Amino acid sequence: MTIDIGLPEVSLGVLLFAALQYLASLWISERLKTSLQKEHSQFLEDLKWELKVREQAVRVAEYLSLATTLKEDSPDSDYRKANQLNWELAMWLPEEIYKKLACATTSSTIENSVATVLSVRDALLKEKAGTLTKQDITYHAPGIGKNC
Numbered sequence: 738m739t740i741d742i743g744l745p746e747v748s749l750g751v752l753l754f755a756a757l758q759y760l761a762s763l764w765i766s767e768r769l770k771t772s773l774q775k776e777h778s779q780f781l782e783d784l785k786w787e788l789k790v791r792e793q794a795v796r797v798a799e800y801l802s803l804a805t806t807l808k809e810d811s812p813d814s815d816y817r818k819a820n821q822l823n824w825e826l827a828m829w830l831p832e833e834i835y836k837k838l839a840c841a842t843t844s845s846t847i848e849n850s851v852a853t854v855l856s857v858r859d860a861l862l863k864e865k866a867g868t869l870t871k872q873d874i875t876y877h878a879p880g881i882g883k884n885c
Contacts, residue, residue: 790861793829796822797838797857801850804842834860 800822807815823842827835834857841853851874859866 793826794857794861796825797830797854797861800826801838801841801854805850830857831860 800819803815803822804819807819823839826838830838834853837853837856841849848871851871854874855869855871858869
């Protein structure tokens with residue numbers, strides 16, 4: 738017994754195979770595009786977050802520098818700037834970090850300010866904060882370096 742496969746049946750099989758191959762390549766291509774778009778979007782979100790963290794770190798540094806040097810005779814503009822920075826940070830920083838920041842600015846010790854810098858650094862940078870310690874942070878004041 739012989740099976741007769743006609744020419745139209747073979748071409749139909751080839752056409753179906755070609756169509757399936759084309760559809761499969763489209764599906765894979767779309768999946769790859771979607772995956773790359775998702776990865777790209779996540780990268781951009783991470784980049785935006787990192788930029789926001791850096792901006793806030795600059796504000797914390799500026800605020801600490803200004804608030805720890807305010808004197809009774811400081812100009813009103815310094816007090817306005819300190820309050821503006823303070824309130825901005827109150828809106829963004831985690832509660833425990835903001836409380837440490839407030840304590841550091843009302844206490845005149847450098848150790849509190851340095852500890853606050855490290856706490857804020859840890860809160861903002863998380864796993865990227867590294868191993869910076871109090872001994873690694875410098876502070877500038879009149880007479881610094883005279884004992885070197």
